[in-house]
Amino acid sequence: MNTGLKYQMAGGTLWNALERFSTMGIQLICTFILARFLTPDMFGLMGMLVVFTLIGNTITESGFGQALIRERETSQRTLSTVFWTNVILSIVIYAILWLCAPLISRFYHQPILTDVSRITFLVIPLGALSLIHTTINMREMQFRKMCLISLVASLISCAVAIFWAWRTHSVWALVVQNVAAYALRTLGFWLSTKFRPALTFATDELRRLFAFSRNLLITGLIGNLFNNIYTLLIGRFYGATQTGYYVQADRIRQVSSASMTQVIQSVSYPVLSKINNSSNPSNSSNPSNLSNPSTLTSSYRRIILVALLFVGFFMTLLMCVGEDLMQLLMGSVAWRTSGRYLMALGVVGILYPLHAVNQNILLVKGLGRTVLWIEVARRTLMVLLIIAALHYGVEVFVWSYALYSFLLIPLNLYVCGRPIGYGLREQLRDVWPILRGFLLMIIVAECSNHFLALSSLSLRFPITLLLSLCVGLLYFYRNPSFREAIGLLKQINSRNY
Numbered sequence: 001m002n003t004g005l006k007y008q009m010a011g012g013t014l015w016n017a018l019e020r021f022s023t024m025g026i027q028l029i030c031t032f033i034l035a036r037f038l039t040p041d042m043f044g045l046m047g048m049l050v051v052f053t054l055i056g057n058t059i060t061e062s063g064f065g066q067a068l069i070r071e072r073e074t075s076q077r078t079l080s081t082v083f084w085t086n087v088i089l090s091i092v093i094y095a096i097l098w099l100c101a102p103l104i105s106r107f108y109h110q111p112i113l114t115d116v117s118r119i120t121f122l123v124i125p126l127g128a129l130s131l132i133h134t135t136i137n138m139r140e141m142q143f144r145k146m147c148l149i150s151l152v153a154s155l156i157s158c159a160v161a162i163f164w165a166w167r168t169h170s171v172w173a174l175v176v177q178n179v180a181a182y183a184l185r186t187l188g189f190w191l192s193t194k195f196r197p198a199l200t201f202a203t204d205e206l207r208r209l210f211a212f213s214r215n216l217l218i219t220g221l222i223g224n225l226f227n228n229i230y231t232l233l234i235g236r237f238y239g240a241t242q243t244g245y246y247v248q249a250d251r252i253r254q255v256s257s258a259s260m261t262q263v264i265q266s267v268s269y270p271v272l273s274k275i276n277n278s279s280n281p282s283n284s285s286n287p288s289n290l291s292n293p294s295t296l297t298s299s300y301r302r303i304i305l306v307a308l309l310f311v312g313f314f315m316t317l318l319m320c321v322g323e324d325l326m327q328l329l330m331g332s333v334a335w336r337t338s339g340r341y342l343m344a345l346g347v348v349g350i351l352y353p354l355h356a357v358n359q360n361i362l363l364v365k366g367l368g369r370t371v372l373w374i375e376v377a378r379r380t381l382m383v384l385l386i387i388a389a390l391h392y393g394v395e396v397f398v399w400s401y402a403l404y405s406f407l408l409i410p411l412n413l414y415v416c417g418r419p420i421g422y423g424l425r426e427q428l429r430d431v432w433p434i435l436r437g438f439l440l441m442i443i444v445a446e447c448s449n450h451f452l453a454l455s456s457l458s459l460r461f462p463i464t465l466l467l468s469l470c471v472g473l474l475y476f477y478r479n480p481s482f483r484e485a486i487g488l489l490k491q492i493n494s495r496n497y
Contacts (some may be wrong), residue, residue: 044243063213090128257349320445
């Protein structure tokens, strides 16, 4: 990776991280406040609708965003065509979901969901209006602008939600928060980005882009359905309250794992694409060139190890104090159930970089069909585990998710490493020392929680957290990926982005 791209990625990662963590951090703080006014089942009701919203957004976007990022150049004609396609699709999807709202409420046995879903699903057309603006900013790596827009939208929408919850103590506070955040973010992008759609539609450009994006569309649909199938099935078979506990645990997991990984994934994809486009394709797969730091393989290896270490380290700390943490944040002993779910979801969070970041290699190489087939294989395994665990109680059901994530490791590492000559055995040799350190931290935390079980929460929580942190830092201090990431952070600090 040359110096210019390295600094560009470092700056992009910083601002992208600030956007995601400031936004989700504000939303989490808002949730902790809202928990004082709302009941767990209200959070569960909103969680039941997530899968429908995500599927609607995926169909609306149809993979065109990633296809445009991959383009060397884009024209006004192409951008306008994709914009109008997104808008038309969003209107159609919203109309279908509006008509299906009574069916959704009957599926969950929650009559209130008819009205709640019809308002909540407005986020689909609202989001479609800014999809091209977001893509343009990502292509230009304008992550600072994106961060500020998301931050302002989150602050205003959360303030409105807290006021609404204080006055009404109803689920509508969560609905207002969701819709307002999308509307404000769209407004921010329209005010800050020069692009305005032209009254043109190029079917040839649409067909050309769709040839690449169609596999991503199918992959996205499968991924969004199955990534949220646990929420959907918990809501259907175990009720809104258990769904509320699960949703909040999963939100913690997403902030510490999915969001951190997506930051690295979204920034590394355009950077790796530039490396791939500027190099001789034969060099990317030539084993004799893999030791060269400028090769795609070497860059990818460094990205995946740094992502695994830091995402997993933070996720492991949360697992170590999960039950105590949820009780402290949500203000009730009842929320310790959510902490138990967090322990299982923590395994998913630790391994998530191995399942997400490595997919960038397939996208960079244009292997959309491979992305699709690996997704089918993954979800087939998930279905088998769900069928086996569904009738053994909600906690066993949640732990089957952790088992699924663990069983995916060989498949993902083999398929994603093959195009660049980074074999399964070599990848396992690289990641095992990091995973071993996480396991050591969890063992220490479990011993601490056992011996301090009768102690007060104010004593047990900081002691367990401090012990886990110290063990982790001592273990990883000499890890090359840890040292490289610290050095990269110092470089970021010394430059003005």
